[in-house]
Amino acid sequence: SPLGPILANIFLTYHEKNWLNNCDITIKPSLYRRYVDDCFLVFKNISHVADFTTYLNQQHANMKFTNEIESDYKISFLGTLVHRNSSKMTTMVYRKPTFTGLYMNFYTCLPNCYKIGLIKTLLHRAYSICSNYQLIHTEILNIKNYLLLNSFNRQLIDNTVKHFLNRMCTSKINNQAT
Numbered sequence: 001s002p003l004g005p006i007l008a009n010i011f012l013t014y015h016e017k018n019w020l021n022n023c024d025i026t027i028k029p030s031l032y033r034r035y036v037d038d039c040f041l042v043f044k045n046i047s048h049v050a051d052f053t054t055y056l057n058q059q060h061a062n063m064k065f066t067n068e069i070e071s072d073y074k075i076s077f078l079g080t081l082v083h084r085n086s087s088k089m090t091t092m093v094y095r096k097p098t099f100t101g102l103y104m105n106f107y108t109c110l111p112n113c114y115k116i117g118l119i120k121t122l123l124h125r126a127y128s129i130c131s132n133y134q135l136i137h138t139e140i141l142n143i144k145n146y147l148l149l150n151s152f153n154r155q156l157i158d159n160t161v162k163h164f165l166n167r168m169c170t171s172k173i174n175n176q177a178t
Helices: 004-022 047-057 112-129 133-149 154-177
Strands: 031-035 038-042 074-077 080-084 089-093
Touching: 004 031, 089 112, 089 133, 112 133, 112 154, 133 154
Parallel strands: none
Antiparallel strands: 031 038, 074 080, 080 089
């Protein structure tokens, strides 16, 4: 049913609120965020992960929760690589190890607006996910390299990047002014 995902989200939203409220404070996560069926949690102690997973799996017979623990202070979540430093977290674009760099080839028989749209989409993703300007710069260089490998014209890429960054900077300045 088209309503299936909506009803599942309503169901889980209702129950997770109760489960978190009733959870033993000693194993309760410091941070709990969910998008559809992926959760991002932060715990005070790594030993709480297994206990909290066990607790959740006891809450409903038809639901099974699993966990993945960070490795080398990093973990991926929804296309984002989260890197934990001593006092903060940084985020950057994550690509799976199987990523080949293949996007649409520039010489594909599609309107130019689709090709420019691809560049803008990748730039918007980088701007939204990367937590500082150095990481955004690095990601833009990656995007340029991948697009060049897909036969995109360097001038088109550079012009689109320039236009995108000018728009983002102007928007940021206008938001700060108001």
